[in-house]
Amino acid sequence: MYALIRNVLFRMSAERAHTTTLRLLSTCPQLVRLAAPHIEAPASLHQQIWGLSFPHPVGLAAGLDKNAEAIPGWFACGFSFAEVGTVTPMPQPGNPQPRLFRLREDQALINRMGFNNHGVTEMRKHLAQRRPGFVVGVNLGKNKWTPNESAVDDYVTLITHVGTLADYFVINVSSPNTPGLRDLQSEEALIPLVQTILERRDELGSRPPVLVKLSPDLPDSALTDLAKALMTCGVDGFIATNTTIARNELCSPNAGESGGLSGRPLAQRSTDVIRLLHQATQGTVPIIGCGGIFSAQDAYQKIRAGAHLVQVYTGFIYRGPRIVKDIVDGLDELLRQDGYAHVRDAIGVDA
Secondary structure, eight states, X not given: OHHHHHHHHTTSOHHHHHHHHHHHHHHOGGGGGGXXXXXXXOGGGOEEETTEEESSSEEEOTTSOTTSOOHHHHHHHTOSEEEEEEEOSSOBOOSOSOOEXXXXXXXXXXXXXXXXXXXXHHXXXXXXXXXXXXXXXXXXXXXXXXXXXXXXXXXXXHHHHHTTTOSEEEEEOOOTTSTTGGGGGSHHHHHHHXXXXXXXXXXXXXXXXXXXXXXXXXXXXXXXXXXXXXXXXXXXXXXXXXXXOOOOSOOSGGGGOOSEEEXXXXXXXXXXXXXXXXXXXXXXXXXXXXXXXXXXXXXXXXXXXXXXXXXXXXXXXXXXTHHHHHHHHHHHHHHHHTTOSSGGGTTTTTO
C-alpha cells in the first residue's frame, strides 16, 4: 500500500509531500492502518528508561511533526515514542523555499528548514490535548534572531511553558540550519546553558528528563569531552546524532544543496558517535540512536554500539509506516540469533 502512496507523494515537491502527509495524519490518523500493520511488541524489547515505559525501542525523530499536530497518527504507525519539534519560543517561518530535497539514489534527504514552527504557545495547546500512554518528547531550539549569549533565555522559556506536558526534553544546539547555533556546542557555552536549564527543570513538579542532541560533525575528542562534562552536570541522556553537513560519496542530483544531510550516508558516523558516547559515559547515560536506520539490522548495530532506543526519520519517508513493524520483528529475531534474552543484554556489546 505504501508503495502506491509513495509514488503519489514523490511526484510532489518534498515539502509539499511532507505537509500533505502531516495533514492526513493529524486529521485522519485511523487511515494509517491501511499502510501500518499491527504490532505486537515482544517482552524482549520492553524497557523502563527515565521512569517511562517503552514497549519497543523504535521512535520517531524530531523534525517530521514540528508543532505536535499528529501525535495520534504516530501512535497509529506503531512508534513506541515520538519526538516533536523543534519548537522555538516565538513562531518563525524558517528559511526560504525550496528547503527540503530528496536524494533518492542515496536514500537520503537534505533539509535547511530552519526551525519553521508555530511557536511554543501553539504546541502547548496540542500537547494539552494528547491522550496519556504514549511517550512524547519535545525538541527545543532558540529563535533565529536570539543571539547566542541570550540563547539560554529561549530554552528556559520553552521548558517553562511545556514542562509539565512533555515526557522528556531535548536541547537542540546541533542543527546546521540556524546560523551560529552549533557554536553553542563548545564546552564553555554548553555546560552553563545546560546547568541553567536543569535548574529550571528541577523547579517543575514532574521533573522530566533532559537530553542533549549532538552533531556528527564534532571531532571525536570534542564529543568525548562533552559527554563526560554533560554527564557530570546531570544530563539524563543523549541523542546521536543530528544531521551532517558532510557530503561524502553522494551520487544524487541534489547532493550539492546546502543544509543537513540525513539517511543512509549518515548511518556509520552516527553509530560511531553512539559508541564514543557509550564509552565516555561507561554506559551509565541512556542514548537514543538516530541516523540512517532503514532496517532491523541498522537499528541493531546502534543498539550494540550503545543505544537504548532508536529513532527514524528518513527511513520512514522512504519505507513508510511498515518500517516500524519490520524493525520490531527483526530486532527480536536478531536478539534470539545472538542468544540474548532481552534487548538490554545487547546494549553496548560492540563498544
